[in-house]
Amino acid sequence: MTTTEQPAHADVGFGRRPRVEDARFLRGKGQYVDDITLPGMLHGAILRSPHAHARIVSIDTSEAEAHPKVKAVITGATLESLKLAWIPSLSHDVIAVLATDKVRYQGQEVAFVVAEDRYSARDALELIDVDYDVLDPVIDAQRALDPGAPVIRDDIEGKADNHIFDWTAGDKDQTDAAFASAEVVVKQDMLYPRVHPAPLETCGSVAWMDPVSGKLTIWCTTQAPHAHRTLYALVAGLPEQKIRVVSPDIGGGFGNKVGIYPGYVLSVVGSIVTGAPVKWVEDRSENLVSTSFARDYHMHGEIAATRDGRILGLRVDVLADHGAFNNTAQPTKYPAGFFHIFTGSYDYPAAYCTVKGVYTNKAPGGVAYACSFRVTEACYLVERIVDCLADELGMDPAELRMKNLLRPERFPYLSPTGWEYDSGEYPRALAKAMEMAGYEQLRKEQAEKRARGELMGIGVSFFTETVGAGPRKHMDILGLGMADGAEVRVHPTGKAVVRLSVQTQGQGHETTFAQIVSEVTGIPSADIEVVHGDTDNTPFGLGTYGSRSTPVSGAAVAVASRRIVDKARLIASAMLEVSPEDLEWDRGKFFVKGDPSTAKTIQEIAFASHGTQELPEGVEGHLDAECVYDPPNLTYPFGAYICVVDVDKGTGQVKVRRFIAVDDCGPRINPMIVEGQVHGGLADGVGMALMEVIAFDEEGNCLGGSFMDYQLPTALECPSWELGETVTPSPHHPLGLKGVGESATVGSPPAVVNAVIDALKPYGVRHVDMPLTPAQVWRAMQGRPFRTDLAITDE
Known part of the structure; x- marks a missing residue:
């Protein structure tokens, strides 16, 4: 793609510009949602379930209603009378706004108090008496389909198990034939544990139903204002032109603010009931425990190859934990998201994938958290199993990747699952990353350190992102084309x-x-x-x-x-x-x-x-x-990442010493902003690889309900990022642009994990599940790694 020469005016066209924001x-x-103050505004607070699974025997709100500053107490019965007890999810499921029959995860909404101020509303929650009949929870997705497992969604007529969907991609027969002809087959089970977007700003809304004009205005922390407006119109029966959704400044979203949460609906109902504006803003624990999570995929991968390292096929089986309600923000045709583009960046003829979705007693969701609809999980699986293959073959992981990467002449490239990659020069990106890293010298340094008993690891990953959700003939959410x-x-x-x-x-x-x-x-x-x-x-x-x-x-x-x-x-x-x-x-x-x-x-x-x-x-x-x-196709940014880590033998502590990231997102509108987004994504990936996890105990208690328990990366855990770029314009985008906002989050976790596993080779370790905390790494060195998503160990 060619562009005209930049004019002399420094403020015209693409290039580095300070962010006007x-x-x-x-x-x-x-101006954030919590900054909104309206005359006569009231405040709402949500009573949440302490149990992961329990029937509601009774709810007594009389003491709360008698509180002098309380204006209304809303329960599921209130919502049923307004026909607002259930709302459709983005995945054609239905979600309870307030629990009516039973609670299905810890933190589920049970009642809503509207009071003169936030403190009084929260105080009044303590005055609501709920009688629960506690049931056995289902926390482990692998046990959710066992015969006799408690049925979570017994509100669905005829539902006798916890199964949501089965979905496949690729050609099974062709893939089986590729495996039958292979000289080497490597298998690996792996978990991408539940993590949380944890935006700086939590979720909230201010709703005002004007009784004179009949217009509903909602100030809301949403990434999709128009989709919210349409959904409110469908649910409430209001004319859409009588609904205005305003999304002011948002302190981070990362997919966490795509869907409609019960708190948004409750603020609307609170305004209808009281005749005044109602504000609801959740606290940090509510955000971590009850809003949409990401990942939670149990994956089994198999890769087939020749003895000299040519990849022949990939076979994947996935169990997807979607929590108590299927609220994933995925295109309707793809309940497993874009996991169907799971073949990654390599040129092999056959691939087949199966995904099974299940309900568990966890918070619902499965957001597109800093990834393009499950591409993050798919990339992680591919890049980990390619490293396992390299270990089996005794090949350098960069050499194996270079041998199998798609070549420029293969573009546009039709993947084994039927998706057309637009453009790319993959070997050039990997070669540039290796050059920036001084790859050969790093391997020499590693050999010298191993001889001295020191643990140094070098991790390589290559990713292809799939972004720009569309075209509308293929992709919609609730019938709305993208x-x-x-x-x-x-x-x-x-x-x-x-x-x-x-x-x-x-x-x-x-x-x-x-x-x-x-x-x-x-x-x-x-x-x-x-x-x-x-x-x-x-x-x-x-x-x-x-x-x-x-x-x-x-x-x-x-x-x-x-x-x-x-x-x-x-x-x-x-x-x-x-x-x-x-x-x-x-x-x-x-x-x-x-x-x-x-x-x-x-x-x-x-x-x-x-x-x-x-x-x-x-x-x-x-x-x-x-x-x-209406985009004619997705766009396919890509990149090559190299991570260097040191591991302390005595404690298992991982230190990320260097991280080299070469991204290709087509032409860059503003290189400074691109670099900032890559920085954020890399830090995000380091966090997921080394410290972030939403875990649960056997009773379904969430163990990541505060930043004391859910650790986020800081500047102390991140190195000075070393960034590079190649530029391969998209042939179908008017300006050749591909997008970059989530790329680094896709490519960085496998690079970090591959580096740690590489460091642990002297211990015979081939795989350890994220997050690679010091305890997890130390236990792996002793041959005793554990499941990171459950607080159950072998001790």
């Missing part, structure tokens, strides 16, 4: 506004989307306002998750901007009294061919479009355009 964030002037709208309007003075259907949670949309308009039109990005997060003022779209922003909404903005330029050509031709074909475009202005001095700038054209200039036939005036973009 930072001016308010650094001054503490951001297309996105954008509107661009140039005012008479040449300033512009772009309205988006996606919602930022820190990605820098206000900066980068202005740069897209600037790149196409030549209008300085400082003169472009970006509007998002308000359904009354933005076009319809399904929101931000799965790295959809740049591949889908960014394409919509680019197409709309090109339409602005096309219309400007017609107006300029009238202004210059020449044929449109006689004009040449130099970003920001049109001039007559052969005479650059005879030109009209985009600003002059905008003024003329609103003025007295006689316009060409068919041109109505004003300089604006819109686009609803």
